[in-house]
Amino acid sequence: MISDIPISDIDGFPNHPFCVQDDKDMVQLVESIKERGVETSALVRRKKEGRYELISGHRWKRTCEILGLETYTKRYFFISLLLLQMLNLSYSEK
Numbered sequence: 001m002i003s004d005i006p007i008s009d010i011d012g013f014p015n016h017p018f019c020v021q022d023d024k025d026m027v028q029l030v031e032s033i034k035e036r037g038v039e040t041s042a043l044v045r046r047k048k049e050g051r052y053e054l055i056s057g058h059r060w061k062r063t064c065e066i067l068g069l070e071t072y073t074k075r076y077f078f079i080s081l082l083l084l085q086m087l088n089l090s091y092s093e094k
Contacts, residue, residue, distance in 0.1 A: 004071045007064050010044060010052045020062045029063050038064070038072065 020026075042057035054061060064072060 005044070005052060006071050007061060007069060009050070010042075010054050010061060010072075011047070012058060012061075013053050013055060016058065018058065020058050022062075022066075026059070026063065026066075029059060030066055033060070033063050033067060042072065 038060055040057065040060060042060065043055040044052040044057075045055060047053055061072075
């Protein structure tokens with residue numbers, strides 16, 4: 001699905017296992033997005049209250065915040081809670 005979603009409506013998921021850092025790699029990503037725009041898709045799920053939960057794409061979201069972008073126009077993959085639970089189970093089994 002291609003959609004405009006306000007970045008302020010996208011929340012990270014609880015207990016996200018990775019920390020997004022404003023390091024030299026982030027500076028490079030910011031420069032890349034300034035030059036070419038966001039080239040990757042995000043994985044989100046719709047929450048009941050009309051917001052979105054970010055499953056994958058936390059670095060691009062931080063980059064967009066740094067650049068002051070208000071919306072993200074790109075392909076979004078919506079994922080169901082059941083599939084998310086299945087993915088979490090298989091991830092935790094490794």
